[in-house]
Amino acid sequence: MAETPATTELLPADYYLQNFEQMLASVAERYLDIFPAEQQGALQCYRSLPDKSKMLLVRLLSRKGEWFRLDKLHYAEIGDIATALLPLLSAGLLQQMLPPLDVWFGAMTLPELKSLLHDINEPLLRHWRSKQQLWQLLQAAPELPTQLPQWQQQQGLVWLQLNCQPLLDLLLLLYFGNRYQDLSQFVLSDLGLQRFEGYPLTREGRTYQSSIELKTALSLAALADNWEQTTQQKEPIVLADWLAQLPAPQDNPLLERRRQKLLLKLGREAERQQQLALAMSLYQQCHGWDAAERLCRCLEKVNPPQALAVLTSLAQQTQNETQQQIVARIFTRLSKQRTITDNSQVLPTFQQVAPYKPIEISLVLLPNTERRVELLTQDYFLEQGFDAWFSENSVLCGLFGLAFWDIIFAPVAGVFDNPYQRAPRDMYQPDFVARRQTLITQRMAQLASGDKHILQQHFVCKQGLVNDWVNWQVFTEPLFKRCITTFSTEFLLALFQRILRDPQHYRSGHPDLLLFTTDGKPQFVEVKGPSDKLADHQIHWLHFLADFYSAKVCYVSWKHTK
Incomplete structure (x- = not known):
């Protein structure tokens, strides 16, 4: 949910700081003793800030990305941004630094680019008609990014980079426990647009018990985000690189479930790349029904008798008609391969889905x-x-x-x-x-x-x-x-x-x-x-x-x- 004046006009001016502080207090009460050292330090720095600086930091943490143009930051309730900024720079929560070329380019407007490049003596940049075309020209000239500091100096721009994004990632992970809720959830609740059931939140019932588990949780969340981005953009997938980043099996049930979810996705990709041995190895490390089904399908191609053994176990675990149908279809294919010679002795607990025409x-x-x-x-x-x-x-x-x-x-x-x-x-x-x-x-x-x-x-x-x-x-x-x-x-x-x-x-x-x-x-x-x-x-x-x-x-x- 995007925050707009229409959605926040009934809230206090510093509503977002109050919400952040509420999240921080809840997380600290349950998890502070196992915070990683780096986040402990960032949290101490945050708590030492004046309120206006806290407000500016939370504003930036709530925005997309980690790079910001100082001239684009305007918040009436904060007032003088430069004054609020100084404690953040001193504490190292923000730093003044030039961004990568793609970040810089994406934040520039067409008029700004035209003004900046007008006097640059570079033949390659004399003829362009769109921002996309200019970006292609810049990428084709590797030496041009070295001119970025000079261009920045010409413009007089100040760029800021967040140095405490890991703290927010940790707070969101521990507070919401998922990847789809964020600070906007507080606004929905504050405005009365969503009301939730009450239930106790206790330290005894917390999800993670050590700083090692916290680091593993953050690592798995980052891997899941990277996988989603990689697949959406259809980038090449080198399975060995991904497997090298996966943590070892976890004692924490939630972490192990997340690890196996990634293993299942890597197994499917191994199938697509025709690496069946690798796919089967990955599926065998998972405990869910979906992994056992994929293992059975792989074995169907390379070892039908073993596929039948897995199918027998799979049939005993079916929870719905769709799973029963899947088992039945694999069973039929194996029968046609003459893998099965005596149907009466196979899958004794198997329940066929009765054909039905509505x-x-x-x-x-x-x-x-x-x-x-x-x-x-x-x-x-x-x-x-x-x-x-x-x-x-x-x-x-x-x-x-x-x-x-x-x-x-x-x-x-x-x-x-x-x-x-x-x-x-x-x-x-x-x-x-x-x-x-x-x-x-x-x-x-x-x-x-x-x-x-x-x-x-x-x-x-x-x-x-x-x-x-x-x-x-x-x-x-x-x-x-x-x-x-x-x-x-x-x-x-x-x-x-x-x-x-x-x-x-x-x-x-x-x-x-x-x-x-x-x-x-x-x-x-x-x-x-x-x-x-x-x-x-x-x-x-x-x-x-x-x-x-x-x-x-x-x-x-x-x-x-x-």
């Missing part, structure tokens, strides 16, 4: 480029007298989130890092249910008795609080009341058991529309526009729902108009 209906509607095909289909059913809701994943997920709200946010050690979490850290990990099994068993028994009071209580008491399972904008009170009075206990129990088997997988693929007939009976409808096809997991959901209520797929075509 009930189909067809509609011909007038095209409307301003509305989604699902909404046009909803309009049609409303005109036919149905109570029609475009709910997609929000109804079934919402019911689950309300039924288990207090259990999802139960004070389990090591799953909450900050006050702004949509779910516990282990929400989509295999051990989520195991760590809360007693509470879940009690809740399922309560629901089995026909008592739906807990859903109603959570709907009222938790209204508006952030929960990764509950979309309040869609799952409104009228829709909730229809669901809670219509859906049977048998259906709710089966739904919750299904989601608990694999929360990550089963949170998506739900039908687009929920309809209620005039006599109150529910119907689920998956909408498919022209040329759109059902995905496997959507078919599986329709199959499950059809055991309780009407569940169909509606194929929409467009009516041709003259």
Whole structure:
């Protein structure tokens, strides 16, 4: 979220400093004793600063990049930037230094470049028509970057470089525990745009126990960021270089999970580079289902009998129909290779996915480029007298989130890092249910008795609080009341058991529309526009729902108009 005057006008002038200090205090209370020495020093320097200098530093830390032009820094609440800057330079938190050529060039405007290069006696730079073309010319002349200090002196520009970015990286890692939240999260909360569930944050439940673990966490985060940048820019990947940067196996479960996530990505890249032996070696270092599946696919090509052994183990670990289908397809291919001679003795626990063809209906509607095909289909059913809701994943997920709200946010050690979490850290990990099994068993028994009071209580008491399972904008009170009075206990129990088997997988693929007939009976409808096809997991959901209520797929075509 970008900060604008419209979003911050109701906040104190130094709101960002208060937010930073809040984050710092929370992290220090839980982790200060294991801070690396370098960050300890940076933190001490920060605490010795006057308030205006702290404000300027936090402003710069909140901006993108580590290089800044002094002439571009203007903050009314700070006042004289030069005065606020001096303590930061003295403390070594900022330094005055020339940036690399690409950074310098990116920060220059076209008029500035024209003025600067006008008198430079360099034939190569006399003819250019765009900034991109000029950059290409500069890159083609290796000797030109040596003139950068002279150019800077001509302009009288002062450049500043952050020297304490690692401190912010550490604070963000320890406070948010992820790579997608940052200081803007405080603004969302301060403005009341997001409100979160309350849960204890204790030193005993902290994620990391040593400075070595902190350094490893930062290293893995940097590797993940570099991997994302490398793949997005489609740069060449030298696997040996990446493997050399990976840490050794970790005792900390979270760090080991992050390390194995990178191993899995490197294994996939090894497959793409036809380095199957390396890929299999990497997959064998991982414990997840996805890694075992990739290992089985590799073995399929080089050692089918061994692939069958891995497949047998894989079949015993399936948590959803998609995984069962994958096992079945590999099994079929191995059978065709005559790897398997006696099917009755293979995969004894394997459960085939029963073939299912959903009930189909067809509609011909007038095209409307301003509305989604699902909404046009909803309009049609409303005109036919149905109570029609475009709910997609929000109804079934919402019911689950309300039924288990207090259990999802139960004070389990090591799953909450900050006050702004949509779910516990282990929400989509295999051990989520195991760590809360007693509470879940009690809740399922309560629901089995026909008592739906807990859903109603959570709907009222938790209204508006952030929960990764509950979309309040869609799952409104009228829709909730229809669901809670219509859906049977048998259906709710089966739904919750299904989601608990694999929360990550089963949170998506739900039908687009929920309809209620005039006599109150529910119907689920998956909408498919022209040329759109059902995905496997959507078919599986329709199959499950059809055991309780009407569940169909509606194929929409467009009516041709003259």
